Amino acid sequence: MRTGFPDFRLGSVLSTSFTGTLSERHGDAVERIPTPQRLVDWLAVYGLAVDSCTTAQLDLARELRESIHAAATAAAIGDALPAPAVHAINSRSTRGRAAAVLTPEGERQWRLGPASAVEDALGVIAADAICLISGERDGRLALCASPTCRAAFFDTSRSRTRRWCDMNTCGNRQKKARFNAGRHSGRPAPSDTP
Numbered sequence: 001m002r003t004g005f006p007d008f009r010l011g012s013v014l015s016t017s018f019t020g021t022l023s024e025r026h027g028d029a030v031e032r033i034p035t036p037q038r039l040v041d042w043l044a045v046y047g048l049a050v051d052s053c054t055t056a057q058l059d060l061a062r063e064l065r066e067s068i069h070a071a072a073t074a075a076a077i078g079d080a081l082p083a084p085a086v087h088a089i090n091s092r093s094t095r096g097r098a099a100a101v102l103t104p105e106g107e108r109q110w111r112l113g114p115a116s117a118v119e120d121a122l123g124v125i126a127a128d129a130i131c132l133i134s135g136e137r138d139g140r141l142a143l144c145a146s147p148t149c150r151a152a153f154f155d156t157s158r159s160r161t162r163r164w165c166d167m168n169t170c171g172n173r174q175k176k177a178r179f180n181a182g183r184h185s186g187r188p189a190p191s192d193t194p
């Protein structure tokens with residue numbers, strides 16, 4: 001992308017959407033929160049609005065992100081959880097001071113502290129990851145079938161057979177590749193490939 005920043009991939013699960021801010025980890029990795037302001041933008045989308053973010057806070061966020069990725073990947077394949085990742089997730093979860101409040105309309109909102117808003121937001125994300133990795137929530141942690149992605153995602157489909165972290169990106173690409181392979185099989189290779 002020449003101008004602006006890479007788009008966000010927005011999923012419905014907070015902590016795995018957060019790990020998705022670095023995508024194509026096994027290909028040409030795309031950093032979707034390259035600046036503190038982009039983290040501010042991302043948090044706002046998930047109801048965790050903060051006024052500002054420092055470079056140090058962005059570093060904390062990325063450390064948490066990679067820790068969640070490592071722990072969720074281990075959980076998805078049935079490996080032991082990596083201790084440094086568990087430590088980092090716990091430390092962010094215990095230091096966050098966000099409070100859940102109920103709106104008159106019956107919706108949950110997060111109230112972040114004025115002095116530690118980014119840390120509080122990261123605490124909410126860490127707690128969400130703990131909920132997923134510990135199996136508290138109904139669903140299954142799995143790894144994306146795309147070989148250049150392998151993102152950990154949370155499968156809440158009834159059959160628990162979802163294969164891709166995101167249907168619009170990884171799923172679509174794989175389907176197209178399969179379609180093209182099928183179309184070209186048994187035929188001469190096209191001479192005018194774009």
Ligand SMILES: [Zn+2]
Pocket residue numbers: 144145146149150151164165166170
């Ligand atoms: Zn994927």
